[in-house]
Amino acid sequence: MTISADVQPHTAPASPPPRDDAQPRWVRPALFVLLAATAVLYLWGLGSSGWANDYYAAAAQAGTQDWKAWLFGSLDAGNAITVDKPPASLWLMALSGRIFGFSAFTMLLPQALMGVAAVGVLYATVRRSSGPAAGLIAGAALALTPVATLMFRFNNPDALLVLLLVVAAYCMVRAIETASTRWMVLTGCVIGFAFLAKLLQAFLVVPGLALAFLVAAPVGIPKRLGKLVIGGIAMVVAGGWYLALVHFWPADSRPYIGGSSDNSLLQLTLGYNGLDRVLGGGEDVPHGGTPPPGGGPEGGFGGAHHFFGGNPGIGRLFGESMGTQASWLLPAALIGLLAGLWFTRRTVRTAGVRAALLLWGGWLIVTGAVFSFMDGIIHPYYTVALAPAIAALVGISVRELWRGREFLTPRIVLATMSAGTGVWAFILLARTPDWWPALRWIVLVGSIVVAAVIAVGVHRLGRRATTAVIAGAVLFGGLGSAAFSIDTVANSQSSGPMAVAGPSRVTQMVPPPGDGPGGPGGPGGAGGRNWSGNLDDPVLENLVKGVDNRWAAATIGSMEASSLELKTGASVMAIGGFTGSDNSPTLEQFQGYVANHEVRYFIARGHDGPVRRESGSANDIATWVTQNFRPIDVAGTTVYDLDAPIGN
Numbered sequence: 001m002t003i004s005a006d007v008q009p010h011t012a013p014a015s016p017p018p019r020d021d022a023q024p025r026w027v028r029p030a031l032f033v034l035l036a037a038t039a040v041l042y043l044w045g046l047g048s049s050g051w052a053n054d055y056y057a058a059a060a061q062a063g064t065q066d067w068k069a070w071l072f073g074s075l076d077a078g079n080a081i082t083v084d085k086p087p088a089s090l091w092l093m094a095l096s097g098r099i100f101g102f103s104a105f106t107m108l109l110p111q112a113l114m115g116v117a118a119v120g121v122l123y124a125t126v127r128r129s130s131g132p133a134a135g136l137i138a139g140a141a142l143a144l145t146p147v148a149t150l151m152f153r154f155n156n157p158d159a160l161l162v163l164l165l166v167v168a169a170y171c172m173v174r175a176i177e178t179a180s181t182r183w184m185v186l187t188g189c190v191i192g193f194a195f196l197a198k199l200l201q202a203f204l205v206v207p208g209l210a211l212a213f214l215v216a217a218p219v220g221i222p223k224r225l226g227k228l229v230i231g232g233i234a235m236v237v238a239g240g241w242y243l244a245l246v247h248f249w250p251a252d253s254r255p256y257i258g259g260s261s262d263n264s265l266l267q268l269t270l271g272y273n274g275l276d277r278v279l280g281g282g283e284d285v286p287h288g289g290t291p292p293p294g295g296g297p298e299g300g301f302g303g304a305h306h307f308f309g310g311n312p313g314i315g316r317l318f319g320e321s322m323g324t325q326a327s328w329l330l331p332a333a334l335i336g337l338l339a340g341l342w343f344t345r346r347t348v349r350t351a352g353v354r355a356a357l358l359l360w361g362g363w364l365i366v367t368g369a370v371f372s373f374m375d376g377i378i379h380p381y382y383t384v385a386l387a388p389a390i391a392a393l394v395g396i397s398v399r400e401l402w403r404g405r406e407f408l409t410p411r412i413v414l415a416t417m418s419a420g421t422g423v424w425a426f427i428l429l430a431r432t433p434d435w436w437p438a439l440r441w442i443v444l445v446g447s448i449v450v451a452a453v454i455a456v457g458v459h460r461l462g463r464r465a466t467t468a469v470i471a472g473a474v475l476f477g478g479l480g481s482a483a484f485s486i487d488t489v490a491n492s493q494s495s496g497p498m499a500v501a502g503p504s505r506v507t508q509m510v511p512p513p514g515d516g517p518g519g520p521g522g523p524g525g526a527g528g529r530n531w532s533g534n535l536d537d538p539v540l541e542n543l544v545k546g547v548d549n550r551w552a553a554a555t556i557g558s559m560e561a562s563s564l565e566l567k568t569g570a571s572v573m574a575i576g577g578f579t580g581s582d583n584s585p586t587l588e589q590f591q592g593y594v595a596n597h598e599v600r601y602f603i604a605r606g607h608d609g610p611v612r613r614e615s616g617s618a619n620d621i622a623t624w625v626t627q628n629f630r631p632i633d634v635a636g637t638t639v640y641d642l643d644a645p646i647g648n
Contacts, residue, residue, distance in 0.1 A: 208362020
C-alpha cells in the first residue's frame with residue numbers, strides 16, 4: 001500500500017510496487033548507469049589522496065607483512081600496539097595489498113568497491129518496499145552525498161561500517177516480509193560483524209530495525225519477540241567471538257590494545273570508544289592549531305573535544321562543521337518521514353512502506369540524536385552513517401507521494417520538500433561564498449520553480465512536461481551535493497584524521513575557540529614535524545631502512561611512527577599509541593627490548609600532534625633514553641642509537 005493511498009479512500013490510487021517480473025524496461029539500464037557512475041566517481045584518481053589517514057595505512061601495511069599484525073590490527077609488523085579500533089576494515093585493505101601489492105590505490109580499492117556495493121544494496125532494499133524508482137533515487141542520493149564520496153575513497157573504518165549496516169537493513173526487510181528466522185539471523189550476524197569495524201556505533205541502527213520488525217512482521221507478538229531474541233544472539237556471537245579471541249590470547253603474545261587503559265578490547269569498547277565518546281571522557285584531540293615554536297605541546301582550547309564537530313545540540317548536524325557533509329537532503333528526509341508516518345497511520349500493520357519508514361526513520365533519529373548530543377570526540381565524517389537513512393527516506397517518500405500527485409496534500413508535501421531542499425542547499429553553498437557563487441542561486445531558483453509547478457498542477461501536465469519536472473527536481477535537488485562530491489574527488493584528501501568533504505574543508509581545519517580557558521603550552525622539543533607527524537627527510541628514512549631489528553625505531557605517538565613506516569616499510573614502535581598516553585610499553589618492557597637488541601633507534605618526538613598532559617610510560621621512557629644514550633642530529637631530528645649507550 002502506498003503512502004498516498006492511506007490519506008483517505010478518495011485521495012489517491014493504491015498500487016503495489018512492481019516486482020522483478022513486472023518492472024519497466026528502463027530499470028536495469030538505469031541501475032547499471034547508477035552503479036557505473038558511482039564506480040567512476042569513487043575510483044577516479046583514487047591514489048591521489050596518497051595514504052589518506054597514515055594511522056590506518058600503516059596498520060594495513062603491517063598486515064601485509066605479518067599475519068599476527070593482520071589478525072589484531074597492529075600498527076606495526078613488530079606487534080607493539082594496535083590501532084584504537086577493531087581490525088575488520090584493515091583485514092580487507094591488507095588482503096588487497098597482499099594480493100595486488102601494497103600501494104595507496106590497492107589499499108583504497110576495497111573502500112571504493114564497498115561504496116559501489118552500498119549503493120547497490122540500498123537500491124535493492126528500498127525497491128522491495130517502494131519500487132525501483134524509489135530505489136534509484138535512494139541509491140543516487142547516497143552516492144552523491146559528499147561525506148560518502150569522501151569515506152568510500154578513504155581508509156577509515158566507516159566505509160565497511162556503512163556497507164554492513166545497509167546489508168543489515170536489507171536482511172531485516174527480508175525478515176519482516178515473511179517473519180523469516182533465517183533472515184533475522186543474517187541480520188544479527190551482519191550487525192555483529194559491523195561491530196568489528198567500529199564497535200558500538202554499529203548498534204545505533206538496532207532500535208530502528210527492531211521496531212520495524214516488532215511492528216510489521218506477519219506473526220504474533222510472542223514469535224516476533226522470540227525472533228528478535230534469536231537475532232540478538234546471532235549479533236552477540238558474530239561480534240563477540242573476536243572479543244573472546246583477544247581476551248583469551250596470551251597478552252604477552254599479542255600487541256597491546258591501543259586506546260585501552262588495561263590492554264583490553266572490552267575496555268576499549270566501553271571506555272574510549274564507548275561511553276567516553278558520548279559523555280565526554282578521554283579527550284585525546286588536538287588542542288589547537290599551529291604548534292608553538294620548538295615543538296612543545298600547544299595550549300588547549302577550552303571545550304577542545306568539540307573541535308571537530310561543533311557544540312552539542314539539536315543544530316549540530318546542520319552546523320558549520322557537519323552541515324555540508326551529509327545534511328543536504330536531511331530536511332527533505334525529515335519532512336518525508338513525518339508525512340509518510342501520517343499517511344500510513346491507518347494502514348494494515350504489516351504494510352511494507354510503513355515498516356520501511358520505521359526502519360529508516362529509527363536509524364536516522366537514533367543515530368542523529370547520538371551524534372547531535374554526544375559530548376566526546378566526534379568528527380564531521382561520522383555523519384556518513386546517516387547518509388543511507390537520509391537517502392532511503394527521500395527515495396521512499398518522494399516515490400510514494402508522487403503516486404498521489406492527483407491530490408493536493410501529497411503535492412504540497414512534495415513541493416515543500418523540493419523548496420526546502422533548495423533553500424537549505426543555498427544556505428550550505430553560501431558557507432563557501434567564493435566557490436562557484438552562482439551555483440547557490442541556480443539551485444535556489446530552480447528548486448522553487450519546480451516546487452511551484454508540482455504544487456499548482458504537475459498532475460495536469462503531459463508526459464514530456466512531467467518528465468521535465470522530474471528531471472528538474474532531481475537536478476536542482478542534488479546539484480549542490482553533487483558539486484561538493486565532485487570537488488572532493490578532484491582535490492586531494494590526505495588530511496589524516498581530520499578528513500572533510502568539499503571545498504569547506506580548508507576553513508574547517510582551523511579549530512574554533514572553545515568555551516573554557518586554554519591550557520598552558522608545554523616545553524619545547526625537537527622540531528621538524530607538522531601536525532600529521534611526518535618525519536620527511538631522506539637521511540632519516542635511509543637510517544631506518546638500514547637496520548633489521550624487530551623495530552627499526554621507536555618514537556612517542558602513532559602519527560610520527562606511521563608516517564615513517566609508510567616511507568620506509570620498516571617497523572616502528574609507537575610508544576603510547578595514538579596520543580602517546582597508553583601505558584605501552586612500560587619502561588621495564590622497553591628496557592628489555594633494548595637489552596635484547598629488538599629496537600635500534602629512539603626518535604625524539606616534537607610533541608606537535610595530539611597528546612595528553614598525562615603521558616603514561618612515554619615520559620619515563622624518554623627520560624631513561626636521554627639519560628643513557630647519546631643523541632645524534634639527523635637532518636634536524638634528534639635520534640638516539642640504542643646500541644650505543646653512554647660510557648661505551
